[in-house]
Amino acid sequence: MDSRLSSRGLRRREFLAAAGACAGMGMFAAAGAEFALPNEQTVPLEGPFKLGLQSYTLRGLGKNGKPDFSRALEATKELGVHFWEAFPEHVPVAGPTRGENPARAALDAAHVKLVGYGVVPLGTDAAANRRYFEFAKQMGIEYLSADPDPKALDGVDRLVEAYNIGVGIHNHGPGHRYDTIAKIKKVIEGHHPLVGCCIDTGHFLRSKEDPVEAAEAFAGRTYGVHLKDVKDARTFTVLGKGDLRVVDLLKVLAKHKYNYCLAIEYEENPEHPMDDVKACLETARKAIHEAVKG
Numbered sequence: 429m430d431s432r433l434s435s436r437g438l439r440r441r442e443f444l445a446a447a448g449a450c451a452g453m454g455m456f457a458a459a460g461a462e463f464a465l466p467n468e469q470t471v472p473l474e475g476p477f478k479l480g481l482q483s484y485t486l487r488g489l490g491k492n493g494k495p496d497f498s499r500a501l502e503a504t505k506e507l508g509v510h511f512w513e514a515f516p517e518h519v520p521v522a523g524p525t526r527g528e529n530p531a532r533a534a535l536d537a538a539h540v541k542l543v544g545y546g547v548v549p550l551g552t553d554a555a556a557n558r559r560y561f562e563f564a565k566q567m568g569i570e571y572l573s574a575d576p577d578p579k580a581l582d583g584v585d586r587l588v589e590a591y592n593i594g595v596g597i598h599n600h601g602p603g604h605r606y607d608t609i610a611k612i613k614k615v616i617e618g619h620h621p622l623v624g625c626c627i628d629t630g631h632f633l634r635s636k637e638d639p640v641e642a643a644e645a646f647a648g649r650t651y652g653v654h655l656k657d658v659k660d661a662r663t664f665t666v667l668g669k670g671d672l673r674v675v676d677l678l679k680v681l682a683k684h685k686y687n688y689c690l691a692i693e694y695e696e697n698p699e700h701p702m703d704d705v706k707a708c709l710e711t712a713r714k715a716i717h718e719a720v721k722g
Contacts, residue, residue, distance in 0.1 A: 463510075466568060467536050471510035474690075475716040476682050478543055480511025482654050482691040483518045485705060488698030497531065501538045507705060513544035513573065513652055513691045521563045532567050543689040544652050546573030546626065547598045550580050557583060561591045571651035571688055573598045573626035575606070581619050588622035594688070596626025596651030599642075601634045609637055609645050616649065624649025629672050630656035630664060630693070640673050643680040650686055654693040655712060664695050666704050668711035678719035 462470040463478065473479075486503050490496025495517040504512070512535070519531050519542070535542050545564060550557050550572075557580065560572060571594035576584055588595055597616065599606050606612050609632070612625050625646040629639035631654075643650065657670030668674060681690070692708045694701055 463541065465536055465539065465541055469536070469539055471539050471541060474713060475720045477678075477686070477690040477716060478511040478541070478688065479709070479712055479716070480509050480513070480541075480543065480689045480691050481507070481705075482513045482515065482689075482693035484515040485692060485694045485701055487515055487517065488701070493699045497534070501534060501540065503702060504540055505538055506702070507709060509692075509709070510539055511541050511543050511689050511691070513546065513654075513689045514542055516545070516548065519545070519567070521559060523559075529566055542567055542569055544571045544573060544596075544626075544691070545569045546596075546652070547600075548572055548574050550574050550576035550584055550595070552577055552580050552583075554583050557587060561587050561593055564593050565591055570594065571596055571626075573652045573654075575600065578605075578615055581615070581623065584623060585620040588620050592622070594622045594624065594651035596624055598626040598652070598654075599628050599631050599635065599637075601631040604631075607631070607635045607637075609642050613645060621649060622651075624651050626650075626652035626654065628654040628656070628693070629677065630654065630658045630670075630695070633658040633671055634661050636661050638673075640676045640680055643677055643684070643686075647680075647684040650681070650684075650688070652688055653681065653686070653690050655690055655708075656693045656695065666694070666711070667692065667708040668715075674711065674715040675718050678715055682720050 461473045463473055464470050483500050486500040487495045489499040489503055497518045500518055548560050573596045575598055584595055597606050597612050601607055616623050627642045627650055632639045632642055657665045657667045657672045659665050659670040694705050694708055697704055
């Protein structure tokens with residue numbers, strides 16, 4: 429086993445190299461592998477994945493069912509989760525600050541790595557778009573999940589190149605401009621490799637598209653995965669109770685060395701989601717074990 433898979437943790441490039449080495453032996457990560465936070469703390473990976481939450485899952489935990497950043501962080505610690513794609517109402521975009529951003533400091537203190545952010549609009553206002561990228565750079569965010577205006581993508585190309593931050597176009601169910609694999613493939617064709625897809629498995633299922641096929645179609649250009657389940661293209665369910673082929677999806681993501689947040693996103697019961705989210709995490713962890721056991 430590669431010595432880089434040690435208790436000292438992994439930085440992104442080291443993890444990619446180690447995962448590639450393990451893949452050649454029919455494995456993708458060592459038990460106990462960890463990821464280093466900016467403050468040199470480490471958090472555990474789940475197999476090869478940064479299993480975490482789209483914090484939208486915890487949007488109803490505040491007073492009167494409103495988003496509350498501190499309460500969402502407390503719930504995340506209770507769940508034993510260390511990675512977020514943040515819902516913007518939990519971590520609003522802020523202008524440049526002197527010193528450490530308070531939200532980033534709070535995330536670090538909770539041992540939560542903010543890997544992704546969204547879903548954000550990207551329009552034809554170049555300055556507004558740049559603000560998202562400046563904020564992402566300040567917060568250490570690796571990708572934005574986004575709903576871009578197709579006319580904005582030439583400008584987005586320049587931003588992903590300048591900031592080295594990916595943009596995943598988020599599919600959002602039937603009737604949305606990006607509701608199918610084919611539509612997203614067409615719109616990203618010819619654009620920068622850091623422009624790809626944020627695969628929302630539930631919304632692809634609602635559009636009668638196979639998320640496993642999406643993971644193959646966007647191999648190397650997947651920036652964010654919202655892991656959720658849907659039954660009969662209509663009803664959101666706890667992960668494993670719907671039509672998502674969870675193990676097959678994870679096998680494809682692992683094969684292509686997906687290295688961003690694998691984010692549980694549960695849309696139901698927003699004011700009391702914890703038991704259902706725990707069930708989703710249990711299913712995800714079992715599926716990861718099955719997908720990468722060799």
